[in-house]
Every structure is written in structure tokens, then in C-alpha cells.
Amino acid sequence: MHLRLSIPILCCTLGHLPAQQQKEPAIDKVDYAIQIAPLLQQHCIECHGPQRHRNALRLDLRGAVLKGGRNGAAVVVGDAEKSLLLAKVSGQAAGRPMPLGREPLSHAQVALLAAWIDQGLPMPGADGPDDGTHWSYRKVTPPSLPALRDAGWCRQDLDRFVLAKLEQQGIAPAPECDRATWLRRVALDLCGLPPTPEEVQAFLGDHAADAFERQVDRLLESKHYGERWAQTWLDLARYADSQGYEKDDLRPDAWRWRDWVIDAFQRDLPFDQFTREQLAGDLLPAPTLEQRVATAFHRQTMTNTEGGTDDEEFRCAAVIDRVNTTMSVWMGSTLGCAQCHDHKFDPITQRDFYSMFAYFNALDDAGLAPRDVGMIVAHGNGTLQSDASEAAAIRTCFGTGETAPPVTAFKWAIGHLIAAAGIVEAVVALAALRERIVPGVATLANLDPDCAGLRVSSAAQKPRSNVALILCRGFAGTNAALLVSAA
Numbered sequence: 001m002h003l004r005l006s007i008p009i010l011c012c013t014l015g016h017l018p019a020q021q022q023k024e025p026a027i028d029k030v031d032y033a034i035q036i037a038p039l040l041q042q043h044c045i046e047c048h049g050p051q052r053h054r055n056a057l058r059l060d061l062r063g064a065v066l067k068g069g070r071n072g073a074a075v076v077v078g079d080a081e082k083s084l085l086l087a088k089v090s091g092q093a094a095g096r097p098m099p100l101g102r103e104p105l106s107h108a109q110v111a112l113l114a115a116w117i118d119q120g121l122p123m124p125g126a127d128g129p130d131d132g133t134h135w136s137y138r139k140v141t142p143p144s145l146p147a148l149r150d151a152g153w154c155r156q157d158l159d160r161f162v163l164a165k166l167e168q169q170g171i172a173p174a175p176e177c178d179r180a181t182w183l184r185r186v187a188l189d190l191c192g193l194p195p196t197p198e199e200v201q202a203f204l205g206d207h208a209a210d211a212f213e214r215q216v217d218r219l220l221e222s223k224h225y226g227e228r229w230a231q232t233w234l235d236l237a238r239y240a241d242s243q244g245y246e247k248d249d250l251r252p253d254a255w256r257w258r259d260w261v262i263d264a265f266q267r268d269l270p271f272d273q274f275t276r277e278q279l280a281g282d283l284l285p286a287p288t289l290e291q292r293v294a295t296a297f298h299r300q301t302m303t304n305t306e307g308g309t310d311d312e313e314f315r316c317a318a319v320i321d322r323v324n325t326t327m328s329v330w331m332g333s334t335l336g337c338a339q340c341h342d343h344k345f346d347p348i349t350q351r352d353f354y355s356m357f358a359y360f361n362a363l364d365d366a367g368l369a370p371r372d373v374g375m376i377v378a379h380g381n382g383t384l385q386s387d388a389s390e391a392a393a394i395r396t397c398f399g400t401g402e403t404a405p406p407v408t409a410f411k412w413a414i415g416h417l418i419a420a421a422g423i424v425e426a427v428v429a430l431a432a433l434r435e436r437i438v439p440g441v442a443t444l445a446n447l448d449p450d451c452a453g454l455r456v457s458s459a460a461q462k463p464r465s466n467v468a469l470i471l472c473r474g475f476a477g478t479n480a481a482l483l484v485s486a487a
Contacts, residue, residue: 027111027112027115029119030112030115030116030119030122032116032122032123033135035112035116036112036113036116036123037123039109039112039113040059040060041344043099043102043105043109044059044098044099045059045060045344047099047100048060050342053069055069055070055071056069056070057069057070057071057074059074059085062121062123065085065121065123066121068084071084072084075117075121076117077117077120077121078117078118078120079117079118080113080114080115080117080118081114083117085113085117086110086113086114086117089104089105089109089110089113090105090110091104136332136333137346137347145157145160145161146160146161146164147164148160148163148164148167149167150163151163153173179203179204180200180203180204182212183195183199183200183203183215184200186215186216186219187199187219190216190219190220190222190225190228190229191219191222191224191225191227191228192224192227192228192231193224193228203215223266225265225266226262226263226264226265226266227262229265230258230261230262230264230265233261233265234258234261236325236328236329237261237297237300237325237329238300238301238321238325239254239257239258239300240254240300241254241255243302243303243304243305244302244303244304245302245303245304245305245306246304246306247305247306249303249305254296254300256293256296257293257294257296257297257299257300260290260293260294260296264294275330277291277294277295278294278295278297278298279295279297279298279326280295281293281294281295282295298322298325298326298360301317301318301321301322302317302318302321303318319357319360319361319363320339320357322360323335323353323356323357323360324336326356326360327356333346333348335348335352335353335356338350338352338353339353
């Protein structure tokens with residue numbers, strides 16, 4: 001009986017021995033980003049980070065850790081037992097234990113810090129590849145190929161990594177699939193659609209040495225290839241056919257940018273050109289209409305047309321969305337945290353966020369609403385025709401001639417042009433017309449009160465419609481590409 005009672009008492013006693021008398025399991029390799037950074041952030045950075053440096057000590061930068069504070073160096077690299085930091089958090093140093101006023105670190109956490117110091121203090125700012133920097137911020141270098149027991153199964157270097165993991169788990173590679181299964185997998189992967197029975201039969205009967213390669217080439221040439229792979233980019237760009245928020249009005253011309261993306265994939269547009277045209281296509285030398293359409297990548301922000309909303313508030317919301325989307329899509333890193341404070345783990349400051357915000361904040365973003373387009377389309381002589389040839393004729397009319405067209409012709413043409421080919425085509429006519437406008441004659445302010453439902457009677461009166469505002473700015477010299485993606 002006494003023995004049975006003594007066992008739990010002994011266990012409880014062992015559980016409360018000082019940290020130095022308990023043996024923690026050895027830690028093979030410490031990962032700073034996963035193990036150390038969160039620990040420091042939770043227990044130390046509030047007092048010893050970028051905002052506050054109590055006792056002149058910072059623990060978020062390697063150089064600062066090595067420099068130490070008023071009590072000297074915080075660590076002795078490679079020797080945790082001689083490091084003041086470890087003595088403080090384990091309660092072995094004189095004075096109050098750290099973290100101050102909080103629960104002490106667990107034995108496992110102390111052991112983790114000790115292993116981190118003993119292993120050379122890997123963290124951002126160290127020298128060499130194992131500096132604690134997150135892998136996504138390191139330079140990409142070719143990895144060494146793993147050793148294999150039987151490399152005969154491998155056809156390329158990538159296979160060696162797959163086989164190495166299989167051998168590690170004691171799993172044999174699966175047998176090669178039949179030709180019909182292979183074709184189905186490739187077709188679904190490249191085009192998102194299964195092969196037709198006729199395509200399967202043709203492939204099964206093709207025994208040429210390059211039969212597989214020709215199937216891949218055929219699928220890459222299919223129009224469905226661009227449709228399949230554009231889906232991923234459309235998701236990244238937050239594409240939608242409507243505006244979002246409470247009213248969620250339709251965007252009748254949104255499909256034009258969608259089709260540009262599909263075509264870009266279909267013709268294998270180089271990624272650097274794909275990037276430039278979407279971020280600044282209108283700033284290229286003599287940009288084409290398609291390059292201006294490409295800039296609609298950043299017109300995919302939501303538009304709030306609910307009554308009582310503040311236009312400037314949601315304009316800023318759109319700018320913030322463009323900042324965050326650009327970083328997450330092109331840099332593979334979220335920037336949203338730095339909107340309110342320096343990033344906790346990534347090397348991104350709040351200044352970085354608002355520097356990029358300033359870049360996109362230069363846009364004159366009026367936010368054209370679809371119903372405004374509808375008001376312009378509704379105006380005219382009542383015989384609007386969806387005829388691209390008619391739109392081309394109107395463009396020719398506006399692009400030539402010695403004088404500006406009469407006001408009545410201008411009213412009629414704008415409505416017809418947008419109805420016939422959409423607001424993207426209207427840019428061509430507006431850009432040419434803008435150079436020939438007679439000041440004070442063909443402006444929206446001088447049109448009759450019923451034009452497009454604007455009810456504007458004089459040039460001195462500020463247009464109440466977003467359409468009026470955008471068109472008037474267009475005539476004043478603002479880049480007409482705003483109209484391309486405004487809808």
C-alpha cells in the first residue's frame with residue numbers, strides 16, 4: 001500500500017523539479033519561422049520589439065539580439081548555458097524572471113530557446129543559407145538530387161523526389177496507366193473536359209512514337225485550354241459580372257476583360273508582357289485597344305451604389321483592394337496586416353503598405369455605374385441597332401472631318417455607339433472626338449435636360465451623374481482608358 005501511494009507522490013515531485021534538472025528530448029533542428037518567431041512574438045516582442053525597447057533590448061532582429069541591452073549581450077551564440085536570455089526566462093538569473101508579469105515559459109519552450117541558441121541563433125539577418133529567413137524569401141537554388149535504391153523507374157529529375165519519398169515509406173510505384181486513362185487525365189488537366197469517344201479511339205489507334213506529344217499539342221491548341229486555365233487567374237483577379245455589395249448591379253462589359261485573359265492564355269502571352277499590360281497597359285507607347293482593356297484587371301473591385309454611402313470611403317476601399325490584390329497575386333505574399341501595423345513576421349512595414357497605396361491612389365476613380373450607361377443608351381432616336389459596322393462608321397465620322405459634329409449628332413452617336421459595341425468601342429470615338437470638341441458647344445452640360453437623364457442645364461452646374469463626370473473629364477484630357485473598364 002505504501003509503495004502504491006509513494007509512486008504518484010514521486011511523480012508529482014519530479015513534475016515540479018527545476019528546469020535544469022529535467023531532461024527535455026533533444027531537438028534536432030530549430031525552425032525560426034515556425035517555432036521561435038511565434039514564441040518571441042507571444043511572450044517577448046511587446047516589450048522588446050520594434051515599438052518598445054525596454055532595457056534597450058530588442059529580440060526581433062539578429063543584430064539587436066547580439067548587441068543586447070543595458071545588461072550586456074543577450075546571448076552567447078552556440079552556448080545557451082552562458083546566455084543571459086536563457087537565464088532570465090528559466091528563472092536562474094538574479095532579479096525578476098521573464099516574461100515580466102506573465103506566466104513563465106514552459107520547460108519545452110525554454111528547451112526550444114536553448115536549442116535555438118546552441119544551433120547558432122538562426123534568424124533573419126544571419127549569414128548563410130540557414131539564416132532563419134522564411135523559405136519564400138530565399139533565393140531559389142536547384143536542390144541536390146536524392147539518392148535512390150533503384151532509379152530505373154525515373155524518367156526525369158522530378159521523378160527522383162517522388163520515388164525517394166515512396167522508398168522512404170516502403171511503397172512501390174503504381175503501375176503505368178492504360179492509354180485511355182492517360183488521355184482522360186491530360187484532357188481534364190489541360191482543358192477541363194473529358195475527351196470525346198472519337199478522340200479516344202483515334203488515340204488508341206495511333207501507335208506513332210510521338211502520339212502522346214501530339215495529343216498534348218492538340219489540347220494546347222484547343223479553345224478550351226484558354227478557358228480552363230483563365231479560370232484560376234479570374235479568381236485571383238476577383239472577377240465578377242456584377243458590382244457586389246447591396247445592389248450588385250450587372251457589369252455589362254465585364255466579359256471583355258475576361259475574354260482578353262482567355263485569349264492571353266490561348267496565345268501563350270509571355271508573363272512579363274501579361275503583367276505590364278494588366279497593371280499599366282494604358283501607359284505603354286501607343287497602346288492598343290486590347291492593351292487598354294487589359295488594365296481592367298484593377299477595375300474588378302466592388303462598387304457600392306447604395307444610397308447614403310460615402311464615395312470617398314469606398315474609393316479608398318477600392319485602392320486598398322488593389323494594393324492587397326497586386327501583392328497577393330504577383331508577390332505571393334499578403335500585405336493586409338501592414339495596413340494597420342508593421343507585419344509581425346514578414347519584412348513588410350506599414351510605410352511599405354502606404355507607399356504602394358500612394359501609387360494606386362493616383363487613379364481618378366469615379367466608379368461608373370451600369371444604370372448610368374443604361375441612361376445614355378436609352379437616349380437617342382429610339383432606333384438603336386447592335387451593329388458593329390454602324391459603330392465603325394460613327395468612329396470614322398468622329399475621326400475625320402474639319403469641324404466638331406453638331407450637338408444633336410453627338411447625343412445620338414454616343415447612345416448608338418455604346419449600344420452597338422459597348423463602352424470599350426466607344427473609347428475610340430471619344431478619344432478622337434475629344435481632340436475636336438469646340439469648347440462650350442459639345443459638352444454634356446450644354447445638352448438638353450433629357451439627355452441621358454442627367455438634367456444638366458448649364459456648363460457651370462456640376463453633373464450629378466458619374467457618367468457625366470467621367471465624360472467631361474475625358475474631354476479635358478484624362479486618359480480615356482478609364483472608360484474601358486469603368487463598366
